[in-house]
Amino acid sequence: MVANIADAASTSPSGAKSSLLLTEAKxxxxxxxxxxxxxxxxxxxxGLRIRIxxxxxxxxxxxxxxAGKYRNITLGRYSERLPLAEARKKSRQILSDVEFKADPVASLPKAQKRRTDGYTVNALWPGYKKAKAELRKIGEIERVFKRHILPEFGDRAADGITRSEITRFIDKIAERTPVMARNVLSYFSAFYTWALPRLDRLPGNPCRDAGRPPKPKSRERVLSEKEIGALWHVLEGEGAxxxxxxxxxxLTxxxxxxxxxxxxxxxxLEKALWTIPGARAKNGVAHLVPMSPPVLxxxxxxxxxxxxxxxxxxRGNWEAGPSGFSKxxxxxxxxxxxxxxEPVPHWTLHDLRRTMATGLQRLGIRLEVTEAVLNHLSGSRSGIVGVYQRHHYFDEKRLALAAWAKEVNRLARAARAKKTSKSRGARS
Incomplete structure (x- = not known):
């Protein structure tokens, strides 16, 4: 096999063999x-070569x-992480960047990279983050960039990324989470609106005409009392x-x-208080969550x-949050x-938030207290009311969350009693 390959490719003066169709086996x-x-x-x-x-x-x-000179751009070591298909994909991306007259900087020597770093999404990101630091959603924007955009496009020349590439990228996210796909596209588009006057070769915002997933229908799923009680017992057996x-x-x-x-x-723990910093809260506002006894x-x-x-x-990585949500x-x-x-209608983790809010209303908790628990800035806390109403309902939130914890405990006990009753009936 090796001899055939060597025979089929004569050595050129530059040290490279003549061309052949590369395959994993070869x-x-x-x-x-x-x-x-x-x-x-x-x-x-x-231009793609395998060097040994x-x-x-x-x-x-x-x-x-x-720019009139030949450059050898090292893509990386051949391995499971960089197979032939991935090397071809990277090569096509770089060739596309060159066609848009952008410098392919992903793996150039340091001296060359310093002259052209300004073209990459990675290099532009700190400036964009600083310019938008006052935005209420800057924490969420940063999470989206670090989790989705920078791993995919960080090393790419910003003025060489096409709308078709962005469309495929967004479609892939939409297969899992359509709402997140829309958010990623929106944040990436805002980045390009900022970058446009800073990149002379950028003809327009490539996100503007990229495919956008349809807006998902608003959900109204609320778990029933029976489902809440049974779910608690399922979670007890699930483990960390x-x-x-x-x-x-x-519970929260x-x-x-x-x-x-x-x-x-x-x-x-002494104050039984959970403080969610503004950088992690969706609306950018720090949130105080009193911990009920079960939460504590x-x-x-x-x-x-x-x-x-x-x-x-x-599991196995104490510095990172969990993954594998779908499974x-x-x-x-x-x-x-x-x-x-019996069959249970489809539900999501976000439906638990709606379930708790509905449960608080059923328990007679006032709407403005429920919105304070959820850290909502809508409805009774939005607009001019939100500007002048600075009462955060801390004591009311503590009572509401304690009442809800007791209700969940009641539903769990009822589910356990019903399960025990069915088991006894089956044995008799």
């Missing part, structure tokens, strides 16, 4: 040369004329990280990211001072149906 079969290094050119993507040295290490290189985290969602009514990304320093006990059980800063870390939710939904013994 790359894996390549043997190191006796001295120096050898490059094999790909016939599918112009005497050590046997194989690296992808893209050779392209930029999702069991305790979803219990906190149900806070947002998913506010719970799953919470840090230990936010919790004051739950948080105490989660605090472990021998590990990282996260209250609910990922966990599918498992929990299935367990809930099995426990109830």
């Amino acid at each position: 790359i894996q079969a390549l043997r190191p040369p006796e001295a120096g290094q050898v490059e094999y050119c790909d016939t599918l993507v112009p 040295g005497v050590s046997g290490a194989k690296s992808f290189v893209l050779r392209k004329r930029v 990280p999702f069991g305790p985290a979803i219990k906190l969602l149900l 009514g806070q947002r998913r990211n506010e719970v799953f990304e919470a840090e230990r320093a936010e919790f004051d 006990a739950l948080v105490k059980s989660l605090l472990d001072y021998d590990r990282g800063d996260k209250l609910i870390p990922a 966990a939710m599918a498992r929990i939904r299935d367990d809930l149906e099995k426990r109830i013994g």
Whole structure:
């Protein structure tokens, strides 16, 4: 196999063999040369080469004329993380950037990179963040950039990214979470509106005509009393990280990211108080959440001072929040149906927030107190009322959350009693 490859490619004066159609099998079969290094050119993507040295290490290189001079752009070591398909994808992106007269800076030597860093999304991001620091949603914007935009486009020349690339990127996110896809596109578009006057070669905002997922229908799903009680028992058997985290969602009514990304320093056990900083709150306003006795006990059980800063870390990584939400939710939904013994309409983690708000209203809690618990700046707390009404209902929030915790406990006891009764009936 190796001999056939070598025979099919004669060495050129530059040290590169003549072109052939690269495949994974051919790359894996390549043997190191006796001295120096050898490059094999790909016939599918112009300029793409696989380089192999005497050590046997194989690296992808893209050779392209930029500004009248040839440049060898190292894409990275051939591995499971950088297979042939990914190297071709990176090469096409760089070639596209060059066509838009942007410098391909992802892997250039440092001296060249310093002259052209201003073109990349990574390089522009700090300036954009500083310019928008006063925005109420800057914390959410930063999370979206770090989680979605920068990993995908950070090393790309900002004036070479096309609307079709952005459309495919947004479509991929929309397959999982349509709402997040719309947010990502909106934040990326705002970034390009800011960047447009700073990039002479940028013809227009590529996000403006990119595909936008349709606005999802507003949800009204509220878990029934029977579902709440049964869910509590399912969560008791789920274990960390999702069991305790979803219990906190149900008992406090806070947002998913506010719970799953919470840090230990936010919790004051002596005062039974959870302070969500403005940088993490969706509306940018710091939020005080009084902890009911069950929440306080739950948080105490989660605090472990021998590990990282996260209250609910990922399994095996104390410095990061949990992942794998889709699998966990599918498992929990299935367990809930099995426990109830009948189909359960689809529900999401955000529906727990609506369920708690509805439960507070059922318990007779005033609307403005419910909105204070949820940290809403809408309805009774928006507009001119929100400007002049500075009462934060702290004592009322504590009473409301304590009442809701008692209600969840009541529903859990009722679900346990019903389950026990059915088991006895089945045995008799």
